[in-house]
Amino acid sequence: MAAAPWPPEELAAAYDRLQRTTLARVTVGTAPSAVTDAELVLLTIDGLHDVLGDDRISELVAAHRHAGVAELARSLLDATADVGLAPQDNASLAVIETRRG
Numbered sequence: 001m002a003a004a005p006w007p008p009e010e011l012a013a014a015y016d017r018l019q020r021t022t023l024a025r026v027t028v029g030t031a032p033s034a035v036t037d038a039e040l041v042l043l044t045i046d047g048l049h050d051v052l053g054d055d056r057i058s059e060l061v062a063a064h065r066h067a068g069v070a071e072l073a074r075s076l077l078d079a080t081a082d083v084g085l086a087p088q089d090n091a092s093l094a095v096i097e098t099r100r101g
Contacts, residue, residue, distance in 0.1 A: 042057070042061075042076075048076065048077070048080070051080050052076070052079055052080065056079060057076065060072070060075050060076055060079055063075070
């Protein structure tokens with residue numbers, strides 16, 4: 001006997017929980033540590049990268065690099081509106097600024 005389909009609101013809630021915990025699961029479960037020489041690391045789910053692309057992301061990083069990571073993150077998400085798309089569930093972003101010394 002096949003399982004009954006989830007009601008739309010339960011499916012949406014389950015998807016929301018998945019999106020909210022994806023970064024934590026990946027960081028803890030898949031890559032507990034990483035070594036990088038980069039001063040700035042962007043972790044995205046494909047949606048943001050697919051909408052903006054490498055060149056636009058690079059432009060925004062260069063333009064907002066010294067404004068702080070919160071403003072950089074906001075500018076990246078806001079830029080999706082420039083191409084006619086609102087941020088979507090799969091346009092998640094984490095900006096990590098590394099410190100040396």
